[in-house]
Amino acid sequence: MQRRTSWQDGVLGTNCPIPSHSNWTYKFQVKDQIGTFMYYPSTIMHRASGGFGAFNINQRSVISIPYPAFDEDVTLLVGDWYIKGHKALQKQLDSGLDLPLPDGLLINGGSNFTLTGQKGKTYKFRVTNVGISTSINFRIQGHPMTLVEVEGCHTLQEVYESIDIHAGQSIAVLVTLHGSVKDYFIVASTRFTKPILTTTGILRYQGSQTPPSLPLPVAPTYHVHWSMKHARTIRMNLTANAARPNPQGSFHYGAIKVVRTILLANEKVEINDKLRYAVNGISYVDPATPLKLADWFNIPGVFVLNGTKDAPPSGPPTLGASAFGLTLHDFVEIVFQNTEKTIQSWHLDGYNFFVAGYGGGNWTTDVRRRKRYNLVDAVSRNTVQVYPKSWTSILVSLDNKGMWNLRSQTWSKRYLGQEVYLRVWNDEKSLYTETDIPPNALFCGKAVQS
Numbered sequence: 001m002q003r004r005t006s007w008q009d010g011v012l013g014t015n016c017p018i019p020s021h022s023n024w025t026y027k028f029q030v031k032d033q034i035g036t037f038m039y040y041p042s043t044i045m046h047r048a049s050g051g052f053g054a055f056n057i058n059q060r061s062v063i064s065i066p067y068p069a070f071d072e073d074v075t076l077l078v079g080d081w082y083i084k085g086h087k088a089l090q091k092q093l094d095s096g097l098d099l100p101l102p103d104g105l106l107i108n109g110g111s112n113f114t115l116t117g118q119k120g121k122t123y124k125f126r127v128t129n130v131g132i133s134t135s136i137n138f139r140i141q142g143h144p145m146t147l148v149e150v151e152g153c154h155t156l157q158e159v160y161e162s163i164d165i166h167a168g169q170s171i172a173v174l175v176t177l178h179g180s181v182k183d184y185f186i187v188a189s190t191r192f193t194k195p196i197l198t199t200t201g202i203l204r205y206q207g208s209q210t211p212p213s214l215p216l217p218v219a220p221t222y223h224v225h226w227s228m229k230h231a232r233t234i235r236m237n238l239t240a241n242a243a244r245p246n247p248q249g250s251f252h253y254g255a256i257k258v259v260r261t262i263l264l265a266n267e268k269v270e271i272n273d274k275l276r277y278a279v280n281g282i283s284y285v286d287p288a289t290p291l292k293l294a295d296w297f298n299i300p301g302v303f304v305l306n307g308t309k310d311a312p313p314s315g316p317p318t319l320g321a322s323a324f325g326l327t328l329h330d331f332v333e334i335v336f337q338n339t340e341k342t343i344q345s346w347h348l349d350g351y352n353f354f355v356a357g358y359g360g361g362n363w364t365t366d367v368r369r370r371k372r373y374n375l376v377d378a379v380s381r382n383t384v385q386v387y388p389k390s391w392t393s394i395l396v397s398l399d400n401k402g403m404w405n406l407r408s409q410t411w412s413k414r415y416l417g418q419e420v421y422l423r424v425w426n427d428e429k430s431l432y433t434e435t436d437i438p439p440n441a442l443f444c445g446k447a448v449q450s
């Protein structure tokens with residue numbers, strides 16, 4: 001999360017693009033944040049050609065970890081891969097064609113990852129789905145995994161044979177090498193795709209002379225119901241500390257009154273005879289001037305405040321640039337309604353949110369829906385999946401002032417308009433709530449003249 005500094009967020013709604021053959025330095029604090037995260041380019045389809053990496057934040061030495069000590073920290077970046085480069089993929093989308101199934105999966109950029117470990121030792125695997133379109137299932141042959149953290153939130157330490165990780169999500173698991181001295185398969189396979197794509201790596205016990213043996217550990221069923229039940233088991237450890245000694249559960253989010261509910265329906269549409277993706281009837285188009293600069297310098301005509309409505313409107317979809325107007329410290333409910341037949345993944349910059357509930361069909365304001373919410377120990381994270389023809393509800397405390405991007409992590413959908421901004425604001429000008437514009441800020445569009 002970027003505390004008080006949406007200036008440093010690196011999306012086109014807050015920052016001008018970095019010119020070719022130049023550089024720009026981001027400066028931000030990681031205070032009060034620990035855990036497993038990632039970074040990547042947010043312009044056009046660059047992410048499809050790499051540029052991403054792990055961003056792991058360890059606790060301060062005076063803060064203990066709320067799980068058993070481990071011997072080594074291992075980072076795995078797992079994601080889908082296309083033979084075509086980002087320019088060819090962009091050209092295909094611009095021509096009105098959606099992207100096909102990826103050509104494969106990679107672990108740390110290749111297909112021959114090997115980790116050599118010692119019998120009896122415990123390893124912390126940080127696993128991030130860096131793909132642009134595909135959910136994965138992760139598992140290690142013959143080795144149960146204890147989940148300990150999700151995107152900065154310490155979780156209940158449940159044991160899993162396999163774990164679903166959706167586009168843009170990160171997890172951390174503990175794995176103890178308790179088996180015979182030999183090699184074992186590390187497996188990642190796609191979820192909800194036909195055919196299922198699989199890649200493998202090797203967990204090699206030190207001294208092993210025995211290659212891994214087939215069959216691969218069994219993947220979970222294709223059905224969405226299994227994955228949704230699985231997701232509900234990922235919950236916050238209320239007694240564990242986070243970046244500070246106070247327990248994560250000391251913030252009783254379930255007792256806070258919701259002041260606004262926003263229902264966001266994503267849909268595949270056609271505008272001007274071209275394929276687009278929209279949110280509540282608006283397919284987002286980046287203006288030449290970042291929204292943050294326009295807002296800061298009061299430049300008119302760049303974006304429409306509250307142009308995207310709190311519920312899906314009637315009428316044909318349109319192109320536009322819009323931001324929700326929200327008040328600092330409000331507590332809001334955002335419901336993602338997936339009208340498509342494919343899984344969706346949503347990311348909110350600047351915040352972690354509480355994943356209150358999942359459900360099939362259409363979400364309604366019926367109180368019975370909210371009675372199914374987890375209002376006690378929902379996991380706090382920044383990226384959440386929405387299953388096909390289903391909904392996901394999140395609760396978020398808007399305690400971080402700025403202009404924040406809410407987008408699809410299915411990158412072709414984001415490129416074609418499935419994003420919106422949250423303008424979290426109050427009229428007080430204070431460095432305690434938001435930093436000033438950085439001295440190295442880039443200017444473009446209408447802001448060049450400001």
